[in-house]
Amino acid sequence: MNVLVCVKQIPDPAVPGELDPETKTLKREGKLILDDSDAYGVEMSLQLAEKAGGGEVTLVSMAPNDEVSGLRTALAMGAAKAILVSDPELQGSDSLATAKVIAKAVERAGDVDLVVTATESTDGYTGTIPAQVAELLGWPSLTFAKHVEIGDGKVTIQRQTEAGYDMVEAPLPAVVSVTAGVVEPRYPSFKGIMAAKNKPVDNAKVADLGLSGDQVGWAGARQEIVSIEAAPERQAGEKIEDEGDAHERIVAFLEQLKVI
Amino acid sequence: MPIGKVWVFAESDEGKASTASLELLTKARELGDTVEAVLVDSSPDAIAPELGEHGAAKVYAADPGTSLTGVMGGAALAKLIEEHKPDLILFDQSYDGRDALARLSAKLDLPTLTNGSAIEVDGDSVTVATAIFGGNTIVKTTFSGPKPFLACFRPKSFAAEAGGGGAGEVVKVEGVDAGRAGEAQVTDHHVEEREGPKLEDAEVVVSGGRGLGSAENYEPLVEELAKLLKGASGASRAIVDAGWVPYAKQVGQTGKTVKPKVYIAIGISGATQHMVGMKGSDNIVAINKDAEAPIFSIADLGVVGDATKVVPKLIEALKAKGG
């Protein structure tokens, strides 16, 4: 079974984000890392391929400046190869444009049974890309999966709901988005890290995918950022040190608000 | 100046209209000349009256059968848009709302704005505000492409108020075909037990974080206090990821947005991703042993102390008051 897994390479989330005042996009300078959310997708894909007793895990990433450091992490975990789409024309791409790129990359990879994504990226978190990719491919999408199984040519998931979860199944090929924490991502071994250096990365440009420049990037987004402002700050109130009687203050506060 | 026709992709929740749908309809009344809802549900007659009261003059209803609600929603919307030409469609940033929005945008090649927290309409110009960087910064974006504009909002962005409208005429939509996407079938529903009010609807929310020290402390400290205050219990992601409590309790960017009358944060540091989900609360109480914890910067009452000491005393005191 061949699995294609989407991996986003993002700036380190521990570093506070910043907008470029010129382009009004997130600053993506310096080294990018594998989005934590996608580490679950990579692990899930590796496990599914192993269980199916064969087949490959291929990565797809759209990233600026031919960035590969996040891809190398996922290759070191065990993915076989990667498709990297990097092109100045992609700057300013919204989720639909990103989905178009990913869908075309799926076609480029060929012979894919399952596409795995995270439910939402750490820096973009629109959470729409999985179903957009599926729609563009004409495939079923099984989103917000907290458990995934493959068998008899179909995929079965537990789909997170407000009340609990639903069992959902669909024939392959299909797109599945997995929630954080579904599996425990493995740490790349030393051997894995060394092997990753020689694994093939297929570099593709927008034109190679059969997309035109007006379908992606700023032109494709068809929206305009009109302002960026600091949000009104909430003021801190009273801060007290507990000297054994803080609970009384809380009780008084709750009484004043008439919740007790 | 309002825009012409505004639709809300409405959802049900335990057999009733979801709170978020009612919030969106209430806002839609301000934005458009005509407000209608599109609902994908097998028993629309139970839900349409409430949607009507909140502003939906019509409720277009499609039956998902055993297909996924959002997938059928995307297909139903595409079909209806062709016929009725809405100008703006509002979605809830929920599981099914996002699926419907995503499917529709790809089907009709329309851009989307997601994670919205506010919207302004001036004739055909529609601007959506989104909070980024954990709510520190507000970005406003205007649609410049073809209509309908597709916008998706975080729950609790607007207040829900009935507007005295009629019952909402149900218009059945037949023959919706999602193609291969419709082959994803729901074979079973699992409902997790819940006591007390829902997290999103509770007047009081008590949330616990890693500062509780252990999973065993969640029940006697957080749940017990929530129960005494007739509220709901929540959590930070740290303890959801650690497996102490189920994901359904998570408050924050990747969890629920809550705006209760009182939010009590116990042993939670106040990461931006947590605060974005609760800083709209009317009143915030924080208990944390670190006087420098960021949560204190937004707390109306901050208690610097050990939660395992303060909370049991608080529970005692509330019990003594017969609460």
Ligand SMILES: Cc1cc2nc3c(=O)[nH]c(=O)nc-3n(C[C@H](O)[C@H](O)[C@H](O)COP(=O)(O)OP(=O)(O)OC[C@H]3O[C@@H](n4cnc5c(N)ncnc54)[C@H](O)[C@@H]3O)c2cc1C
């Ligand atoms: C993309 C992304 C999305 C995220 N989404 C969410 C989200 O939706 N919700 C969310 O909550 N987080 C989210 N996070 C995680 C977030 O960044 C924090 O890691 C998390 O909120 C921390 O949880 P915490 O406050 O429980 O733990 P910590 O940050 O470890 O804080 C524990 C606190 O407890 C205090 N403490 C310790 N002992 C005691 C004691 N005895 N008594 C009182 N206080 C004590 C400590 O002083 C400390 O302040 C997200 C992160 C990312 C990158």
Ligand SMILES: Nc1ncnc2c1ncn2[C@@H]1O[C@H](COP(=O)(O)O)[C@@H](O)[C@H]1O
């Ligand atoms: N640039 C990208 N390259 C590869 N995968 C992506 C990219 N952007 C988003 N994805 C995938 O789509 C998921 C949802 O992204 P988002 O819609 O941004 O929340 C992510 O978690 C990734 O798995």
